[in-house]
Amino acid sequence: MGAILEIKHVSKFFGGLAANADVSFEMAEGMIMGLIGPNGAGKTTLFNCITGYYPPSRGEVLFKGMRMNGLEPNRVCRLGMARTWQKVRPLAKMSVLDNVMVGALCRTNSLTIAREMALEQLRVVRMESKADFLAGGLPIGERKKLEVARVLATKPELLLLDEVMGGLNPAESEEIIQLILDIRKRGVTQMVIEHDMKAIMRISDRIVVLNSGEKLAEGSPEEIVTNQAVIDAYLGSEH
């Protein structure tokens, strides 16, 4: 299988700060890539560069061989790439179903079809019984699942998940882990930012570690947990 995503020498500067510094790696189709590193390492910035939200200062991002630099989010979505946001902000005064329909409308102009697509994704995240609830009233665990349903409704080939387990209890995190593994079975490639090391080790095929904007290491979960530079910079000896 070929690379679905190629990140080539990507740097992103904010004034004098290199939030990403010469980061390169590739993702094969169908894999789950974990993206880890200390706070401020540049993980979310890299998501922003990949999804076209920020143009990289240097380097390029190729998705299915296409250059993504500076593309509008709507176009990125139609090409088959979707992301979640760390701080989930559903359209609070709209129903759960309508929130997911907003995602589906990136693929169709028909409200009837969008409704069907949205219901299908609500079933995937097991929230079909909440379809008519107001999104603003949901607890955090369900807001996170709603966010996943919304991006799935855009029918992505590549999904970027930014700390979807953040703030969840162990049972809710487990549900998200199963959901991510389910999504992989459907053939969707995923990049996952997560601070929960046990979770990231379980779900990732490969892991990239960022530190101070640079790629510190890349490898299988086993290679990453035994990498001395990663232990020193991030994991600490307890891992």
Ligand SMILES: Nc1ncnc2c1ncn2[C@@H]1O[C@H](COP(=O)(O)OP(=O)(O)OP(=O)(O)O)[C@@H](O)[C@H]1O
């Ligand atoms: N829009 C911006 N303007 C200026 N500096 C920024 C901006 N976005 C991020 N940064 C800085 O870039 C660095 C990397 O931030 P980023 O949010 O990408 O890290 P992160 O690895 O996602 O961190 P966390 O795990 O805390 O979410 C930080 O020093 C941050 O303050």
